[in-house]
Amino acid sequence: MTLKIKKDLACRRIAGELFIVDAAGSRLHELNATGALLWDCLAAGKSPAAAAAALAAEFQVDGEIAVKDADGFIKELLKAGLLSESGD
């Protein structure tokens, strides 16, 4: 199972936050620093486990908490339609 970021989104960092414009869905999403780090990892094709490890390293949080936070965040992205799961 791999995660894919929705096509035709545009991202830009402004004032320390990551803004994601989804014109097709008429939505603007705003990610804080931890969300932006996880987003960058997923956009780079990293696995959820690798994204959680990056989160733990960058923000010096416990590994288990980082995995839980990353999973929760990925669920939010899936629910918002910004991510999709593919079976390959």
Add this chain to the structure above:
Amino acid sequence: MRIGLAIAGFGLNFKQDRPGIISVLKRRYGPFAGRSPGTYRFSAVSLPAAQNPFKPAVLFDGEALSLGRGDFKAALHLASGAGTLAAAPNEQCLDAFLRSLLSALLIRCGGFMLHSAGLVKNGKAWLFLGRSGAGKSTLARLAAAAGCKVLSDEINLLRPEGGRFMAYGSPFWGEMRADGRPGRWPLGGIYLLKKARANAVSPCGSAEALKLLLRCLLNFEKGPGISGLVLANAAALLKKNKFARLEFSKKDASFLDCV
């Protein structure tokens, strides 16, 4: 019959073998008629009015732009400037067509069609973005009563020219229902409008400005690449212009002293 319109720096020429659409355009957009050679040329035919779909759809495919809703269908080849328009000959339909067309053209050239109030002070244009109820129409009416040139109380047109943004006279109005005035003015700044007990200006962050800017942007296009264009345009506007928050009491025109 023919008519040429100049809106937001775009020359729009229309011809039809009967009065229908041309008569409505002359009546509705009179102040913007005949002031520019036509960059884009539409051959028009009248269409019976239809309600659905009500929301316009805009699609770019290379150089070809297509626009449509229940009561109009248009196609334009951007490189050659040749286009066709089949539309119901009434003001509501032609307003929707021109809003869809101009919003798409403005975004393509780095500009914006923004839900906002706009006025001219000291030779510069000032825009006021706000959610519904923030006081855009009230602000525009108070400014007009105080002798200010108002660009629109509803929709304003911006495009970059020579390294700066220019605001153009808008034919699209809200409650004030004016005809609009042709012309262009350098953009002085943009205020985020908030209802308050007393008038005051305070700085606002880029993130807050971006959010309201995108919320106030008119865009009917959903195709590939549009998200990137919109965000790039917004970032350019944020970089080149001053944004501030205007707390607005809606009582009188004294807010003009803050601008």
